[in-house]
Amino acid sequence: MSHFGVRPYPEPSESLSSYLLRLASLNGIPNITAMLRVLGYSQSSEKKLCHIRPYQLESMADALAPLLKRDAADIVSAFKNQADASLLYKPSRMIQDLRTQHIRICPHCIVSDGYLDFQWSMAHIAHCPKHHSLLLDSCPLCDQPFSLSSELFVGCPHCYHPWSDSPLESHKISSLEMQLWQVLTTPQADHQFLLDVITSTIAIYARPYDSVHQETIRVFHFSEYSHHVSKSYELIFSDKARKHWQRTCFEQRSGLMPLGDKAIYIPINNWLRQLGHYPMSLTPFIADKKSEPLSLLPEYQEFLKPLRLRLTTSVDDRRYQIPKRFLRELLPLSPHAFQRFITTHNESIIHQPPQKPVEIIDLKFIASTLANKVRHRSAQQIIVEPKSIGLSQHLTNINHLILDVLIDVVEGSLERLDSKRVYISAENYRNWLDVQLKKACSAPISAKKMKRTFGCPNDEFLHYMYTTEGVMGMAGAQYQLIKSLQRPMDLSVPAGAND
Ligand SMILES: [Zn+2]
Ligand SMILES: [Zn+2]
Known part of the structure; x- marks a missing residue:
């Protein structure tokens, strides 16, 4: 093939995969896999389209250019922000890559415009910016996730449920979400911070307990994702929603009462920690104060990679597990002391797979043992x-x-x-x-510790009791100690101390 017979231009903010799909269907290429083959790609490239990188976009533009009889640079610039790592990817963010792996659609836009908007695949977006209706994460009729096929422009590729039948339900949108609709078109300085806030909320709200263990998360497909994102915005804005979450946490974790509030509210505290130094200064964004209660817990198991599912059998158990590094914040014991205590109950420690060795401790077990x-x-x-x-x-x-x-x-x-x-x-x-x-x-004590404990009335006196190793001799320590306690003195002096 020297070039395509039909060569449309990409629509504004059209996703790259949507454009390839349209090109295929207009030129009699049966599906996206065949289209990628025409461009010289293997079958596995289809999934990579969701997370395309700048250099991959460039090589794809090079392959497309002769077929479209267009400059490769023009093709790159049409899709540039879909591969812009500085905008879409941030390693320290709770959801590192903003691009979802699953296809999301607005059925109303598809019917009127006939293409997929790239913004629909952004993890922080719940609603269609045009229709203010929740984006679909799977077919409302058969619940199947969408696949990249030209049927998608008309209806569900699996059950052929037509999009033209979809009832339009517009929602009130929080001003934060509205502001973040502009991330791609007109990026602003504070967008990265706001994205940190909302993605942390989405991830922690999805799996409050796992979020304590896993800090870097990508969005995995689940059918109510948009609904979940919408609720996450609510959590930021609604005092009522937060109180409801707090109550749920308490009910779920009341077994931890002997360990105190810090242990009970780990997920909430983790959230506040993620939100950084000005968590609730977001309140000026509040658009709609009345809100229905959040349907939190059981957790959305589909949301995170179910790595830890392998570790324990019961969902409940995971709710009480924390990494060992958190113990110090929760309980007053020194890590050393606590380790001694924990290791007498070895079964409570679970090791994560080798790539990320984290010792997990079961708080419920500790709480019940110590109650x-x-x-x-x-x-x-x-x-x-x-x-x-x-x-x-x-x-x-x-x-x-x-x-x-x-x-x-x-x-x-x-x-x-x-x-x-x-x-x-x-x-x-x-x-x-x-x-x-x-x-x-009965053990040597360091002079430093000795001085700290008793003060140092007489440096010279302390000095001649040092052994060559720099620690105070046992008997010398005893001597000083007894003197300070004003008990009868035992004048035994360590060997060599009289020189
Ligand atoms: Zn729409
Ligand atoms: Zn369907």
Whole structure:
């Protein structure tokens, strides 16, 4: 073939795949695969059309140019913003690539215009900018995802349901979505930030619990995607919607009550974190304050790559899993202390596949194991806090006490798991402190720690007790300690310290 007989120009904002499809059908080429073959591409190139890169667009334009009897540069410029990585791709964004992998359509536009608009494939768009109706992610009749075939211009390629029958339902559009309709045509400086906000919301709203584990996400097809995006805008604007989400979270995760609010509201806090430093300053965008409750949870399983489905059998379980790195934010224990506690219950740790090793910890398991450690204070118990003097005098700290209460080394209870107050009987506390002191004295202690604990009344005195390794000798530490506690002195001195 030297050139195509019919050579239409692309329509404004027509998608590249729509243009190729039209070219094919006008020139008697049966389908998009055959069209790509004419251009010298393999069958697998069809999927790549959704995420075409600048150099791929250039080589496709080179292949098209002689067939269209047109300049390759003109072809590139017609589709340039569909391959513009600086606009469409951002690695740090929750949805990295704004281009959806599935075909989305406005049935009304298709009937009147006869082509697919590239904007419909943008992840942050819920509605057709012309008709203000929800975009279709699959056929409303047979629920099949759309395929690139020329039947699509008339109706569903699978069940032949015609688009001309589609009832027109226009919606009120938030001003944020309206503003973001212009991302392709008239990009503005704050668009990238606004895209961060809405894509984070879409992803976290789709899978609130997985979003804690997986930070980089592409949109996978699911049939109610547009509806979901529309609800995401609502979440940003509606106080009512957010409160509803908060309530749902609480109901779903009330088993985590012993671990405190931070653990219960991880998905919401994760969302606020993603939104960055001015989450709710978006309120001026509010267009429509009345809103129906969000239908959140169960999660949209189709939305994210179901990588973690392989890890656990029950959907519920995943709702309680967090990466180990989050533990420190949730619970007051040092990571070291917590690791010791966790590894005594190995079954709660699940390793993700090797390409991204993340230790996941089941919060529900921890909460249920520890629930009986959180109790009201009984009359016999005293309160021990981080600043309690006895702790430093016995060379220990509150984290050790919390840990020993948690793992049943000493009997006591905790005010909450996210606080650092321990309830313990005076006798138990005294005995525990004695053990801590002995432990501390039986191991070398660094001079730095010693000074921090007691202050340094006499540098010279401390100095001659150092061993060659730079740590204070055990007996020397004991000596200083006993002196500070004003108990009878034990004057044993480490060997060599008198030189
Ligand atoms: Zn439309
Ligand atoms: Zn259908």
